[in-house]
Amino acid sequence: MAAVRAPRRPAPASAAAPNLYALEDVVQPTAGEPSATTATELLPSLWRNRAFNLLWVSQCLSDAGTAMSNLALPLLVLQVTRSPAQAGLVGTISLLVSMVCRLPAGVLTDRLDRRRLMVICDAFRVTAYTALGVAILTGVASMAMIMVVVIGGAAANSLFSTAEHAAVRNLVPSEHLSDAVARNEARAYGTSLAGPPLGGLLFGLARSLPFLGNALSHLLSLAALLLIRRPMQQPREQPAQSGGAAGIEGLRFVLDNPFLRALLLIAAPLNMAFTGMIFTIVVSLQRSGNSSFAVGLASMIFGLGGLLGAIAAPTMQGRLRLPTLVLLISWTTALLMAASACVSSSMLAAVPLAAAVFLGPTANAALFGYQAAITPDHLQGRVLSMVYLAATSMGAFAPGLAGLLMAHLSAETTMLIFALIVAVAAITASFSSGIKSMGAVTLSDDVG
Template identity: 30%
Template sequence: MARFRSDREHAPFCLYPLISFYAHDGANFMSTTSDTTKDTSSPRTLRPLWRNRDYVLLVSGQAVSSVGSQVSLVAFPLMLFALTHSALQTGLIAALRALPYALITLPAGVLVDRWDRKQIMIVADFGRALALGSIPLALWLGHLTYVQLYLVSLVEGTLYVFATLAESASLPHVVEPEQIPMASGQDQLINSTASLIGPALGPILYSIGQAIPFLADAISYMASVISLFFVRIRFQDERSPKQSTAKSLWTDTKEGIAWLWHNPLIRFLAILTFGLITPCYGYLLILIVLAQGMHTSSLVMGLIFAGEGVGSIIGSLIAGPLYRRLGFRKLLIGTAWIWAIFWLLYALAPNPLLLGIVNAVSFTVVPVYMVVQYSYRAAVIPDQLWGRVNSVFRLIAFSSQPLGIALTGFLVQWIGPVYTVLLLFVPQGIMCVIATFSKHIRNA
């Protein structure tokens, strides 16, 4: 796993998604809704997020399903290896789950703009509940095969693409523009907590019974479906009949590509995110090799990894307040530099304690950066183009996981972990310098 999650921008399988409505000082806001005119002549009293019924229902369902997803993410390879005793076939199941992200993200973005987004989320979660629920049923009948596990993984990965694109578009309709950074920070908190709890819970449930992790995930998706049924608000603006008429998928996709290409700041955010994330996808391999070189025990190595979860939770909690205090420009540039500098410090950490601290801080900054870039996107991308533009953005920013992991493995084998860190810092440092002097960020 990478050191972040994507819009639920998490990497292909879990990605942390997010992004807001502020001008550069964080005090003025742009609304993405077309049916409401904000009165900026006097301060408004905002309803707390916890008193927003639709928001609480949405995030509660997503929180439960996130934990379930992380549980089954660990259980899938455990189950397949038990069936096949083949590391190759076990690895293929992860590849199949990620494959739809690369293949159908763009057309899925078009369909998310055409169809009812709430219904997309309901159908996707219900479909994933059925797919995951088929595994306990097959175990009970005594007919579970690795082919079924492959198919379930492929279905789950496909529906994940639709669900997360629709979910990321829903937030600006559920909360007020001023609350987007805080709400997206809480979304990061949910994913960070799920990533901490789920992988630990998965093997425990699997040891109790092979079917239990998959049954738990199926139930978690049904909990999300039920919560969505009770959400009253629509997840998109009203569409005219002309907007809903079916043009070709490619024609609609080109509209999303063209909009992103002609918006220089959104385009640069996609490239900046790619430049920061791609060198870090293989961080886990580097961390393991560095820790082993320090003759670290398994217990200490586990504590180093545990720092990731703690750091990401802290980052999720402070992201919203930092955005309000610093605004888009300062926080974007600051988090980009902290991201890159703490990556460099992996190579300089002299002992396991400092290596763990560096790792924890690295994971603290990731959700903050994700909140910043998501919040700006949510402010400026038109609702009727959200799915298409967001799918293009994701494809640029988050689809390089295979490249990043392969490159890291090659470099570690060739020049060792320390020089690998130094070399992979170069593209991150270059992107930070460009961001610092970018007129588009300066004028945002």
């Protein structure tokens, strides 16, 4: 496999740089053993990487708690205000705050200590959700208090997730980056499957329980973070830039890099198409007279496909070159979405789309693992925030676009349009020099 085209010339071996593979996770040689063993040879599997596993567990807890409260918040607002409109407003505001905070979160992630940022976010969320839970117990919870928690929680979630994803590069060797992304994908699908039912169960027992449970999850996450001893960023040798200048530097790096430009053009339409397809299938099943149970079962099939795909991602990545893998997944996804469109009013539509969702984690692991490798550490937060903002903003428009299309077209035609969007992304990947240049995942140098 061809060597990665790093954006900067690699630093000489004698350059002062942090050891990405801390000795706490490797077996030290005993007397009589050769001392020339390389760092890569000493590396254990990802499952034995203490620092990464602690970070992974902390985010598992955070994700599960957030999923519980996200399910319970609209229910709480509905009980407090008796207004479905205000209940829906909570979700909209949370999404908007997350999107607005994404770029500032990238700048802060690159400027400040990442572990300290995550600790502050968890401490805030522990305090906010504990206060809300106690207010519900005592009967003094108001809409104003709920909105403060929603806005503050969404901002903290954006900052925490950006810092967490940027930190991974410093906790695992380059050989494990794609596997680490795949495990994060499995975590996201797993918590999205388990969190909402648990939140609904707890809300049925007592309205305060999902929020107190969320506070507990962030407290445990905070404890896990404090146990990580390894630095989560490389030393910064240059003075911090202003927010505007830092953002421009990140944008310039993205636009100057062929792979990152391709990533923007591929990730955004893929995310939009998946979101739009799922929304269209749900509406189509309801229009066709399927039961609510059948609609819920279809949603569960999608989530299960993603979870199984995340588990299989490391194995799938090892069998193909990265460019071949990305092209194969892109074109296969377009064909599977087209197959779903042919049975749009039947439960069978969920099966091909679930197969496409199954391929998603492998694509994300390949693309974002490679992104983490070629992006210098001091730009990780800004690059990630720009890519995520592009992808999530396109996804946010997908339900509205799907609803507009279905008002004038059939569900089958609407789904074919989303399949066509993926086909355009596949064509982009096929002719992109940035995708063709993908090679072995090797960390770029970082000069601060």
